[in-house]
Amino acid sequence: MQISRGGVYVVVPAYNEAAAVFGVVDELRRAYPNVIVVDDGSRDATAAEARRAGAIVLRHVLNRGQGAALQTGIEYGLRCGGEVIVTFDADGQHRVEDIDRLLDALDQTNADLAIGSRFLDRQSKVPARRRAVLRVATQFMRITSGVPLTDAHNGLRALRRTAAEKIRITLDGMAHASEIVDQIRRHQLRVTEVPVVIRYSEYSMSKGQSGLAAFRIAFDYLFKRLFR
Amino acid sequence: MTTFQLVTLPLLAILIVITAVATARSRVTPRIGLGWILLWLSAAIAIAFPDLLVWLAQVLGIGRGTDLVLYVFILVGFVAFFATYLRFRRLDEQMTKIVRHIAIENAAREQDAKPAQDPRAS
Known part of the structure; x- marks a missing residue:
């Protein structure tokens, strides 16, 4: 692996994740020392827990949504001189070793960014309803953006500095995933997909999006496309 | 004059004065103040001369004012x-x-x- 671990900044957006964030950051830091947790206006001890685990903690004084938190963390990672910015969810659904695979993919393919997909192999045990919603969302994304990815809303990504500088998330809520794909096309970034495993726990499911939220996400995204 | 007109017209007159004073004292921008005055004025005209509204509606192909x-x-x-x-x-x-x-x-x-x-x- 050519990318040095010290040049990697892992951005973890977290909202009321006090129960999980310490474990996630602690595990991350064993492999990647630079972890940026963006506490998105949590009302619990998320910030303190993240700090205790050794993360750089950025605090949104008001809850602004996951997209907003990601953009904040990415900007800070760039400011710290990160060569690669990784986005990683705070609820423990991602595996740290999958970051290695994303970075390897960046190295081998010379891509600008690598995105995780839970549908490239059969390792993730995706619940049936979630699978159905994601299938629709992925088709929607393919049609609207024209980028042929297989997983619409995977929170695990690795962006080279050049890509992270170009991508600007303006949708504060959950529609940022579609927005990123949109900007991949607009900036003609080279993207590669990597099979990753999503661990569905009771905890991560309780924190996840409901099927109904998909409509809101789609609306936010389409609105942005119409009135940019 | 109908009772309705007797009640609403003075009310609109007061609103026009209030808006004009607020605009003059720079409480609102001239553009916005003028817009509101125009709105009050057109409401007053429509109430004072209902036939005008009926005529306009018919010109536009709508039945009633x-x-x-x-x-x-x-x-x-x-x-x-x-x-x-x-x-x-x-x-x-x-x-x-x-x-x-x-x-x-x-x-x-x-x-x-x-x-x-x-x-x-x-």
Whole structure:
């Protein structure tokens, strides 16, 4: 692996994740020392827990949504001189070793960014309803953006500095995933997909999006496309 | 003059005066003040000369004057709703920028305060 671990900044957006964030950051830091947790206006001890685990903690004084938190963390990672910015969810659904695979993919393919997909192999045990919603969302994304990815809303990504500088998330809520794909096309970034495993726990499911939220996400995204 | 006119016309006159005074004292911008005065004035004219409204409605191919008022009202309502929505979104964007700025500035200051703990040395 050519990318040095010290040049990697892992951005973890977290909202009321006090129960999980310490474990996630602690595990991350064993492999990647630079972890940026963006506490998105949590009302619990998320910030303190993240700090205790050794993360750089950025605090949104008001809850602004996951997209907003990601953009904040990415900007800070760039400011710290990160060569690669990784986005990683705070609820423990991602595996740290999958970051290695994303970075390897960046190295081998010379891509600008690598995105995780839970549908490239059969390792993730995706619940049936979630699978159905994601299938629709992925088709929607393919049609609207024209980028042929297989997983619409995977929170695990690795962006080279050049890509992270170009991508600007303006949708504060959950529609940022579609927005990123949109900007991949607009900036003609080279993207590669990597099979990753999503661990569905009771905890991560309780924190996840409901099927109904998909409509809101789609609306936010389409609105942005119409009135940019 | 009908009772309705007796009640509403003086009320509109008062509103016009209030708006004019507010505009003169720069409480609102001239453009907005003028817009509201025009609105009050057209309402007063429509109430004072209802036949005018009926005539206008018929010119436009709508049966009754009240229907015309209803349609215009609904249309204006939707435009206002949409404008408010856009404004709300813009405010949201601005708020995010402020929140982000505070978060980044605070973190940068914190890190500058303890450069010994720079985690980049790995």
